[in-house]
Amino acid sequence: MATTTSIFVLLKFFAGRQNSAAIDFGEFTEYLKRYSEHHLEEQPSLVTYLSDTANILLKELEKLSANRQILLLSPTPEKKIIIVIAFFIEKFSQRYKEIQSQPAMPFPLEADIPKKIPSEIVTRRNCAELFNELLTKETLSDKYLYAITMPHDMPAILLPSAVSVHVLAECAVLKLRTMLAKEEHHDYFMKKLTVSNPGKEMTAKNIFNKFVQNTDSVKMFKEPEDSFYFLTQLLFFIRQDYEKVKDYTAEDIGVLQSVYILEVVANFYKNRAQENSKKEAAFKNLEQQMSKPPYYFTLGTIAKFTSTSGVPLLGQYSEEELKNFLHEKTSESLGNDLPEMLIFKTELDNQPNFIxxxxxxxxxxxxxxxxxxxxxxxxxxxxxxxxxxxxxxxxxxxxxxxxxxxxxxxxxxxxxxxxxxxxxxxxxxxxxxxxxxxxxxxxxxxxxxxxxxxxxxxxxxxxxxxxxxxxxxxxxxxxxxxxxxxxxxxxxxxRPPKGKKSKAEKTDAQLYREKEEENRKNDKLEAAISKNSAVSRKVALREAARQLEEELVPASSTLDRELHSYERTWNKLIGKVTHNNLTEDVNSLIRDYLRKVLRHIKSEGFNRERIENLSETLVKTPALQKIGEADALMMYIQLYIVKLVKNLPK
Missing domain, CATH: 1.20.1520 (Adp-ribosylation factor-like protein 2-binding protein fold)
Structure with a gap:
């Protein structure tokens, strides 16, 4: 790899010395041999090129060609031409530096490349697609010379991969500022912007002046404030006027190209702001759900959380972002306080639980x-x-x-x-x-x-x-x-005689799980035997209820235990009779409501999101709003719905 790098450096030096990207293979071979002889003591690795220089060089050039760092042409069997793409990358990178000091200088175009140079040195890309990639994650290199295609048959702009897309955006802003600084354009476009925003004339005027005078105007597109709306409107007015011109001057072309560039940049930051807003809302929803019973959740459970409309939250943020969020919540703290969120593990599954x-x-x-x-x-x-x-x-x-x-x-x-x-x-x-x-x-x-x-x-x-x-x-x-x-x-x-040590008795939860598994097998057998669609529907609903029970009820507990636990939380009446009466009233309300819903519900639609929606509807009824402890009551309703559906009569 070191040898290839040396050859590439020598190619760039040789191209710069002759001020041409096209290098004759034979001439460079002779140059390489003389260079190796002269610098052999300093770089012993150059001994490789002292004998059979042409064949060894050709192998190195093929590697560089495969990496798109050069083009190797053979116009005739006897003659080979090396095209050093980095020559144009350096040349046009310098052009962008000049534009930053002289905005009137045009963007580099494909016409600036000599005709004898093949078009293969250019990587043609759509403006919007390339900018979205580079603005998301940009890595500068001397490998590509992009030709950015523009709308309305505008000449393609050349962008070396060594130049940041942010520099291109800054150059576009400079060109627009230069145009708007002229008195006739300044007053004309300011008037259009203020007239189009009645009641906000002063705001529009201030943002217009800030854009024209500010040295960091690109930043105004990143900020989700009023400036974004007014600037995109200004770009529209400029494009609308300039696209009506029939005979474009070099300055007109530069202005239109700048408008197209900044519209793509503005659209990118607008979409990113919307995505960030959705992401923030999703994380707030996540925090709200983690603040509700049962209060502790595994990573797998958290990944299955959905919004109130049933849309999975994982998707509005990535799995990596979710892990980063949980890591931040469980590690960052103020002063000597504990982090906002804690982790514990149970001996049952040894999985981390977040609370x-x-x-x-x-x-x-x-x-x-x-x-x-x-x-x-x-x-x-x-x-x-x-x-x-x-x-x-x-x-x-x-x-x-x-x-x-x-x-x-x-x-x-x-x-x-x-x-x-x-x-x-x-x-x-x-x-x-x-x-x-x-x-x-x-x-x-x-x-x-x-x-x-x-x-x-x-x-x-x-x-x-x-x-x-x-x-x-x-x-x-x-x-x-x-x-x-x-x-x-x-x-x-x-008194019975002492025998062998008896085996450890199974817990109520284990016995309960075994009984449920037996009921599940019986239901499957019943569904297989029966040809009645009503029976099959009930079996499917009971199975869906059992799957929901596995999500809602911890493995160490039972459905009835969880129901009693949440009942004691929301039903605070002390007297036994009044306590039981309130519980029965709530249960009756749930049964009556579920009886209507079950007429139309399907097994595939009986999921966590559905019972959460049903529970939320019931909790918001006037009768249940008086009870209080909405979280515990909502969890109780979900569990009771699961119990009712799971015990549907055969």
């Missing part, structure tokens, strides 16, 4: 309430079984063993809660939340799950008393278990 730090404590409180009911019932059943067999467990008598059992139960039945309670960020989150509460001057409601820097026992977190639980369990035993003599005799007779 806003302001939602950590509310989520823990909800999961604690949910886990308490499940774990208490699970322990009660287990202890009842043990006590009935006249046995006991360490956790029944020892508080430390009881705490370990509770920790194990939390890890099994609520892995998300367990992951949050053991997360390294939790002490700081707890501290920040309480400090903010104190600074607000509010009294009461302060939550602290840490004592002397350590997590309080699980029994306090779950509000579960060992003695109380044991007493409640013993009450369920038959009365003779409490009579000492009789219980001792029965213990000797009925």
């Amino acid at each position: 806003y730090k302001t939602k950590v404590m509310p989520l823990i409180m909800r999961l604690c309430t949910d886990a308490r009911t499940t774990i208490r019932e699970n322990l009660r059943k287990n202890w009842f079984k043990v006590l009935k067999n006249f046995e006991d467990l360490p956790e029944m008598k020892d508080q430390k063993a009881f705490e370990k059992r509770l920790e194990k139960e939390v890890s099994l039945h609520s892995p998300v809660l367990y992951a949050l309670l053991n997360a390294s960020f939790l002490p700081l989150v707890n501290y920040e939340m309480n400090m903010q509460h104190d600074d607000s001057g509010l009294e009461g409601g302060r939550i602290s799950i840490f004592e002397n820097g350590r997590l309080v026992p699980y029994s306090e977190i779950l509000l579960m008393n060992r003695q109380e639980l044991l007493t409640d369990t013993k009450i369920l035993l038959p009365v003779w278990y409490t009579i000492p003599v009789i219980s001792w005799v029965l213990k000797m007779i009925m």
Whole structure:
């Protein structure tokens, strides 16, 4: 590669010395041989060209030709011509520097290339397509000489790849400013602009003068302000007038070319501003959805978020932009505070979950309430079984063993809660939340799950008393278990022998999943046997509901558990009767509404977006607006709709 670079440098030097891009192969071969002999001591690698120079050079030239750095012509079998494209790239790059100091100088055109030079040295590109590429991502090089085609048969402008498209835009602005600085053009176009904008004459006049006088007028096209509207209107007026001219002068052509260039540049920045606006709206939508239950989401779930109209958010921003957004939210912070968003992993799937730090404590409180009911019932059943067999467990008598059992139960039945309670960020989150509460001057409601820097026992977190639980369990035993003599005799007779260690019992969630899988198989069998379209439709709807349940319900929980959890959040009535009545009223409203919808809904249309829309419609009804806790209520409605559809009668 070093050799090829040396040859290319020598070709550019030789072309510059003879002031021509066309080099005779034979002449350059002789020059290369003499150069190698003269500079051999300085560059030992040149020894390659001392013998069989022509053949070695030809191989190097073929590499350069393949890279479009030169053209190798053979007009006759005996004669070869080397066309060095970089000669024109340097020549026309200098022209753009001259235009910046002398705007009246015309843009370089294809006519400026000598006729004996073949047109293959030019890469012909459409103005709009090339500018969109270069303005998006530009890499300067000495490889291409672009011929930019213009509308209305305007002469194509030559743009070396070594010249930035921003320089071309600046040259276009300079040409227009030079034209508008003339008194007759200045007053004429200013009047057209002000007359076309009644009520905004002063604004139009100020922007016009700013464009004519400002040294960085290209920047005005990048700013999504009033200047953009007025400048594009000014370009339209100039183009409209100049396209009516029949015999163009060199200055007229330069003005029209400048207008076409700036219109493409303006359109690019307009589209980019619109895309950025859509992207910002999409990220705001993303933030809103992540602030709603269940509050924690994996990257896969976040990638599936959609707008209120059902359009996927991933597409309005790229996957890389989404990852950058999450990285920024989870890494950047103010002062010594935690980042706005946090990451935790569960032992269940070891996938990172994203959650806003302001939602950590509310989520823990909800999961604690949910886990308490499940774990208490699970322990009660287990202890009842043990006590009935006249046995006991360490956790029944020892508080430390009881705490370990509770920790194990939390890890099994609520892995998300367990992951949050053991997360390294939790002490700081707890501290920040309480400090903010104190600074607000509010009294009461302060939550602290840490004592002397350590997590309080699980029994306090779950509000579960060992003695109380044991007493409640013993009450369920038959009365003779409490009579000492009789219980001792029965213990000797009925106590089962010690056998092998029993296998770990499956959790309620695991049993629930197995039952659901069995129901799914039965539905598939029913659909295969039945030829009734109504039956097939119900089976398809039930399957769609199960798929939605997999999205909405964590693997460690069940549908009913999630329903009860969200119900406790939005239904704050204390009395049992009034509490149940409110829940039933809401359920009835959902059932009545769904009954109407199910007449027309199809299985392929029963998706996450659809039930979100249905839930949002119900939440906004006057009857449900009075309840409050809209997020929890909306999640409850979605889950209840899934339950109703999943349990459609066969």
